[in-house]
Amino acid sequence: MQNESKDGVDRRNFMKTAIALVGASSALVAQAGTAYAQNANAPAAGTGAHRGTVYTGDVIDGKKVISSLDVNDLPSGAKHMFYFQGVQMPTGQHWYVSVIVVRGAKPGKRVVLVSGVHGDEISPVHTIQSVVSQLDPAQMSGTVLAVLDVSRPALEAMERRWPNSGRGLDLIDINREWPGNENGASAPSRHAGLLFNRLLRPNADYAIDFHTGTTGMDLTSFNLARMELPEARAMAELFPITQIFDNPAYPTLLANALIDVGIPAITPEIGAARIIDLNMIPQFVEGTMNVLKRYGVVPGPIGKTGRDVGIFVGNSAHTVLTTHGGFVELLVKLNEKVTAGQKVAIQRNTFGEVVAEYTSGVAGEVTGYRTDATAEPGIPLVMVLYQSAGRENPEDYSE
Template sequence: MTSLGTASAAPGEVDTGRLPIGETRDGARAGLPVCVINGAEAGKTLYIQAASDGDELNGVGVVRELVPQLDPTELSGTILVVGIVNVYGFRVAEHRNPIDDTKMNRAYPGDEHGTSSERIAAATFEAVQRADLALDLHQGSTSRMIHETRVRCGPRHHLHDECLSLAKTFDCGHVLDQKGPDGQLARAAPDEGIPTIDPELGGAVGLDPESISTGVEGVMNVLTAYGFLDGEITNGEQTRATGFEQYGAPAGGLVDFELDLGDSVERGDRIFRVTDAFGRVKAETTADVDGVFWRTRRLPQVATGEYVCSVGTDVDTV
C-alpha cells in the first residue's frame, strides 16, 4: 500500500485524495489534490507536481489528461502526483500565493512550521524525497515562450548529468541549462539526490492544447525510458542555452516583433520595433548576441524600459 495524504493505493490501483497543508482563513481544513498510481510490479517512484505558480495551468492540463491514460496493472513502480501545489493562487488565478504574497517555487525545501508557502513546500518536498526522480511542471506564466525543459541544479552539481539526461528524455526540443534561484524545487531536490527538472510548457492564458500535448508526451517519454512502462523511445537532438539576454522597450508604444519563437538570432538582427498609435516608428531594437528567440511579452503595449523579450544565449546541441 502506498499513500500520499489521504490517497492510498495497493499495487495495481489508483486513488485520489488530499495532502493536508493547514487551515484557511475561515478555519476550514486546506489540502492539495493528490493522486497515487501504484503499479502492479515493483519499480522506481516518479513524483510529478503542477501549478506551484497559480496561473500556470498547462501542467494541470497535463495531469488531467495523463492520469486517466495510465493503467496501473500495466505499470511498474509508483507515480505520486500533486495536481495543484499553489491552491490559494489557483483559486484566484494569481501567480503568487496570495496568503503570504510568495512565489511558491522560491520556498523549497520549505518549513513545516513556517509561512503558508513554506508549509506547502515542506509537505510536497516530503513526497519528493520518496521519489527516484521528479518533474515540476511549469509554463512561462502568461507570456509567450517556446517549450523547454530547465536544468536548474547548475553545471557543477554532482547530479547535473542525471538532470540533463532527464531533460533530454522529456524532449521538448529546447533545454535551458542554467543554475536557478534558491528555493526552486529543481534546485533543492538534486541536493537530496533526486534528479529533477522544470519543464516549461510554453506560455498561455488558460489551457493551451499544444503545450499540454507536449507535456503529456514528455511524461510518457520519461515513464518509458525509466522503466515504468514497456517500450523504447528515441530522442532527437535538442537545442541548449545556458544564458539569457533580455530586452526592454527603448520607447513607449506598441511592439511589432520581427522574429518567431524558436528562430535563430544573429548579432545585429532586428528583433522588434516600437510604433505609436498612428504607425510612426519610434524605435528599433537589434540583437546584441547570437542565440535563439526564446520568450516575449504577450500584450503589445509597452512603457519605456518595460520587458519585451528574451534571447537564449551560449547555444549548443545536446
C-alpha cells in the first residue's frame, strides 16, 4: 500500500524535465516549419490583412462558403448560416466549420460563442444551438456569432485532439495552438490561425468558448475565468452554476488569445465529454442569455446568476495522480467539500488487494474526477478546487 504523495512529487519533477526537453525539440521543428512556410504565397498571421466577407463561390447543403467574415456586411434583422473554409485536408479538400450569424435589427455589441474546439465536447454544441434558437434578430441590438464545430476532424471521430498527419499520425490539442499561425508547422495551427484572424477576432467584442471535461473525466458546472479582469469576472458571475476556477491555465487557450488582443473572454465547462447533459445545459443557456442581456444584445431582465446559487470560487486546482495501475473506487462526489488529508479513492489489483490509497493534499471542493474504472500510473484521478494565497497554474488541467 502506498500513498500518492511521494511518488506523485517524483513523477511531477520527472515530467517537468521531460516536457521541457520535448518542448525544446518541438520548438525547433515548429520554427523550421514556419520559416519554410513563410515563403508560401499567404499573408502572415495577425497582419490585419483580412477585411470584409469573402465568398469562395462554393455552396454546401444550400449554405454559402466563406473564407473571411465581417458581420457588418450582412443584412440586419436576420439569421445567416455559412460554412467557413478552414485548413486543407491531406487530400487537398478543406475542413469546413459551421457558422451562424444572428444580426440584430439595431447596431450594438458583438458576442462570439464557440464550441467544438475539442472533438469530444458535445454539450457545448447543444448549448449554443439552444441559445441561437431563442434569439429573435428583429428584437436584438448587435450580433451573435456562433462557431459550432471548430475541430471538425476531431469531432468526426469523437476524439479530443486533432488527428494531424504531419509526422505519421499526431494528436494535437488545438487549444494549445491559439492564436494559431496561418503559415504554421501543423494543420491545426494553420486552422486556428485562419479562424482567429478571419472569423473570430474581427467580429468579437466579447467571447465565450464552451468546453467539457476530457473523455474519461467528469466535471462539475464551472467557469474558467480570469477574475482579475472586470469584464471576465462580470460574465463568469452571470452563470447560475456551482463553481468558478479563477485561473488563466495555459496561455494558448482560445480565451487567453482573445484576451491578449483586447476581447474579454471566459471558458465555461459543461460536465462530462461525449454526452448531451440535458440537466446541466440549461444553466449555461441561462448564463449566456444573461451575458447577452448585460451587453444589451437582447432585451429583458437578468435571470438567475451565480450569486443566487452560492457559487464557489477557487484560484487553484490540486490534482491527485495515480501511482499504480488497477481498479479505482472513488470515495467522493462532485462538488463535495474535502479536507486536507481526506481519503478520496482507493485502488485494487486484479486479486482485489488494495495497492494504493489516495488523499487530497488541500481543503476545497471536488471539481472533477475520473469516470473510467481502471487507470494506469500517472493518470489524473481527482481534481480539487481550492483557494490559495498565491494562484497556482494547474499541471494536469484538461479543459
